[in-house]
Amino acid sequence: MTDIPPLPETLQFTADGLIPAIAQQFDTGEVLMMAWMNKNSLAETLATGRICYWSRSRRSLWRKGDTSGHIQKLIELRYDCDADSILVLVDQSGAACHEGTRSCFTRRLEIDGSISEAETAYPTKIDESARQ
Template sequence: MLNDFYLSLETLIEDDFVALPDCIEHLAFNDQGLIPVIAQCQITKDVLMHAWMNRAALDKTITTGRMTYWSRSRNDFWVKGETSGHTQQLVTMRFDCDGDTILCLVTQSGAACHTGRSNCFYLQVDSDCHTVQLHTPPQNMEIADD
């Protein structure tokens, strides 16, 4: 999907800036008012998880520095680590070229995945694309609520 506002940003030169509220105003939230968010470890650059934010969750994340998502199953805010203690602190946020996905570099404390693993992408497809195997053992077998 083309987003004229984000296309116009391609003409910026390094060190130019745009006001954050302008960028947020032009994000492409879906018909449910949600936008996909990728959480990435700021140190290792490992992709930790994918979740969703609505505008209010995005605002809370920016205001508090704590990753706040929108739980589609609970239809409520989900502050990462509020229940499990496995928190994510926002380091920096990036918007993709279309304004339809957010990348958040975070400081992860504990497991990112509710399964107790360091990330949610632990099922690896083999090089021949015939089988899938468990790639990462859980750090902690206790299943987290968040």
């Protein structure tokens, strides 16, 4: 790995040393996925410009796209006001989800409790009468 850039000391990692990271397509705003980062994956992401997460199941660094070819290039990285979540603005090539869809957020929970599938993570137009 290349030199590790300094990380803000204000970032709040869990007791396991992790922080949630939401990946969002930089130019469309589409929410693509949620994964975890640790200090090493975050540092590698900043140093290389390619998104690297921490795989909890494999207990190792996970460079997005190493096996699928669907890499995420870092455009910008932000963190929230509590410093306990990261927003990673990316340029996603291909599918972000391991199920082969563009986004992991395609299951829509309906008001009646049923589940439907959406093609993308873009919200459908909401009927104003349904908000009341």
